[in-house]
Amino acid sequence: MTSALGRVVATERKPNTPHEFHFWTALDSPVGIGTIVRVDGTQPIEGQIPRIYGIVVEGFSYTDLQTPMHDVLGHDGSPSDAGYALTERAEIRLYTAAVLRQIPEEPLQPVPMGQVFLAEEPDVQIALRMDTYLREGANTGIPIGVYRAGGTEATVYLDADFLLGPEAAHLNITGVSGLATKTSAVEWLLSSLFTHFPEEKGSIAAVCFNVKGPDLCYLDQPGRVEDSDRKLYEKLGVKPEPFEKVQYFAPYTAKGFTLNTLRSNPALMHNVNALTWGLREVLQYAEVLLNRDDVDAKADALIDFIREQVLDKQFDDPLLTRTHTVQSFADLDAWFREVLRGLEQKDDQSWRTHHVATIRKVRNRLSNISTRCAGLVTDFGEVSDLPFGEFEDRTVYVVDVANLEEDAQDLIFARIVSKLREHLERRDLGVKHLVVFVDELNKYAPSDGLDNYVRKMLLDISERGRYLGLVLFSAQQFRSQVHRRVVGNSSTSVFGRMDSDELATPGYATLSPATRTKLATLDKGQLMIRHPHFTQPIFVRFPRPSVMQGREGAEKFPAAREGSLDAAVFRALRQLDPDITLNWVQDATALYTEQEVLKARNATLLAKPKDVRAFFLSQFRRIIPAQQAHERPVVAAIKGLPLDDPYGF
Amino acid sequence: MIGSRNSGPDLSSRAALTFLKSEFPDISVSDAPAVVLERPAAADPPRLSAVELIEHKKFSSVPLVAEPAANRTSGFGGFLDGAQKVQVLAYPKGVPIVLGTVSAGIRCRVERRLITWKERDPAVERKLYLPLAFLGGTRLASSERFEVVDTSADREGAGVDAHPLGLVDRAMQLVQENRESLENRFAEDWCDTEGTPLFIDGGISGSARVATSGLAVGVIKSHRTLYLEDSALPTLFALKKGERSSVFRVSARSRRTVASWYLRIRSAAGQDPLWGLVRIEIADSPDAVSRVDEISRWVLAESSPLSLPDGRWDKMAYGIRDAEEFLRAIS
Known part of the structure; x- marks a missing residue:
């Protein structure tokens, strides 16, 4: 048992309460x-010595100096002399604990x-x-991190039932940009979650939206782990290792040659x-892209x-000259033109009341x-999507939308989350629990501004x-600029290091x-945690993520x-067949x-065919190469008719 | 005699009253708040006392070399102070029942911070001072908590009058003696065990062991008696900050002879002539005069930090104020 480090004090002006x-x-x-x-009490209550656990929330320090003027007088107004006093004044460290x-x-x-x-580790628990x-x-x-104070190091755990449901769920992170706190914390927490999420609770996966820079682009690559972090991991x-299973998804660039992601290095x-x-x-999520002020009930x-009536159906109408089967934007445009x-x-x-x-x-x-x-939406209707229905346990699916226009980001976000929700409702996503990570919530679920589809979905x-x-x-x-119901339901x-202006908002008045x-x-790697089981916020330290930053x-x-174009196709096909050469691509596509x-x-x-070359070539229409016309063989003329032949014409 | 009334009897007063009721069931004492008496401010009449100079032929002033703050040092390793509290709990049949509390302790300086001396725990003693003869009994009652001191007789053993104020004065005198005795015990222990000088709040002549120890330095703040002749008064009052007087020998009946001198630790400009003036006592040894300047510099150095808000801050070392606050907290 360690020795006491303090004594409880209470005065009439500053009494103790049940909460402080x-x-x-x-x-x-x-x-x-x-x-x-x-705190170990001294008087038993109903036969039990009370023990009280508290967290220090405020500290005071003062001396027996009654007014600052006395110190000035005592040193003849010379601060440099003050440091040479032979005796330090009696001083107190007084703390308030919640x-x-x-x-x-x-x-x-x-x-x-x-x-x-x-508090020692068992006390912290x-x-x-x-x-x-x-x-x-x-x-x-x-495990979310390690609580450290004095010589105590204690692991702080979140309750999975309150993090991923069913009791409560969701997690919200706030912190200033540039300290890598938010992304790092999520990367670390996902590692911890994948390691410690109880097997009996079923499978779990994560879908992360990479909304800026290369933050989440190297989750499967090992990062630098310092010795101090290694101890924390232990x-x-x-394990201080990158994620084993990661799948990346990104639309193409506007030209369509390469994927619109910073993770486009051939090695990755x-x-x-x-x-x-x-x-x-x-079309299912058209309203995400359409300005609600612009599109009225008639347009809707x-x-x-x-x-309901046109898409993927054979559509006939007396107005039209032919039957339309609309499956792509190109088909739709043709249909509109005809109408x-x-x-x-x-x-x-008007036509059909429209x-x-x-x-x-x-x-x-x-x-x-x-x-x-x-780049995301194709005119001709090819679909390459997340593996809805085949999600795998302990896998991270990163959707890189960092370089996309806002509309495209909204569309991706809305559709993917809606699809995830549909599959989870039907219990056929492939995993039982799914974490969706969204950064920049200020943008997607702001506390003010017009209601939009994305915000409604996040609220839902x-x-x-x-x-x-x-989850x-x-x-x-x-945090103060995010819709209250979104953060309130987390x-x-x-909290990582915070901006002082943000801390001045009413939401932090309880601190x-x-x-x-x-x-x-707060330092890098330090967090303040609020969790339903903790009656007060707790400060913890978490290890630097073991993935490449x-x-x-x-x-x-x-x-x-x-x-x-040739180079882009060559790079893409070589992922499937390393024997493919640039020359072959150039010849095949010329x-x-x-x-x-x-x-x-x-x-x-x-x-992803076995015979990539054959499949690739089979996608093209047949073109018979033009050939030099051969000179017709000269046929010897038969003998001509006499001009006066009566049977000739 | 100044008195003040508390809002209610404190814990020790209540215990004393309970004890009295059990020991003297036939006397009536109420639970009224105790009256706290201050130490008699004018116990001795102001006077001048001629002394024998052991430095200089004439009472003179000696300027000390002013040292920059960074070079100030002090050899004091501890600060001894005592405190006393006298409470009149009741006047059954006009007879004062006095509860006296005395305390003493030494605060040591370790790395510029003051802590309680570990060799001897600070002491707090409570005694009931009762004129047993006037309370209808002569037996000395005692309990585990209270020692009873009979105030019916004076120092020589003669009976005293039943005048209540006289009985209170007698009790106060005994309390003061008890405090001095307690302080002396601390000072003696320090001198026997420690190797650094002790700053004592008050004189050192009350104990032979202390008065002859090279480690005891008494610093006296009150000047009811000025140890000099009329002609030397202008020299004394003219002492500037950082100046000391000639060294003289102080002798008194029932006390030991010590070497002493005056030192002005704060400028008295615009103040009364005794402002910032202390008298220092050390053992009357052959090397006494040679130590005077060094000890004076130590005492000067101890004038920072200020002892405000204590009313005697002009003369009080911070270490003594700390000891006083400490004793107030524990007694």
């Missing part, structure tokens, strides 16, 4: 803001006088109520997949009509989508996702000034430059248009 107490320590004690302490837990819990009484001890979910046989603890029971392309959608996929009705031409020819203003102006407007907006989301996940196993891990720089909140100061000065990865694996070549490449990548 005060104690003093020696000047050299290791107590600081965030330190967990234990109660984490009282044992016994009833009757709940003000904290009694007693000695104060530094009791103080944070972790003992209730770290039981042998019913352990649902997920303490936390997680083995698990990078194209993300392309056709008309069918997009026409879009619904197209979705409008027919109306013009009949000089009619006014010609509405038809023109919807055509304009929908056709525009493939331009605005070029945060409020109902836990019943489905759909939102979200991050942002300014049972676990994590003591000292805690706010600590938050504003974005900046380092970008230097080691520079992104491939978008070169010629006769075809850019669009045809891309279509053939995309189809090949999607099919």
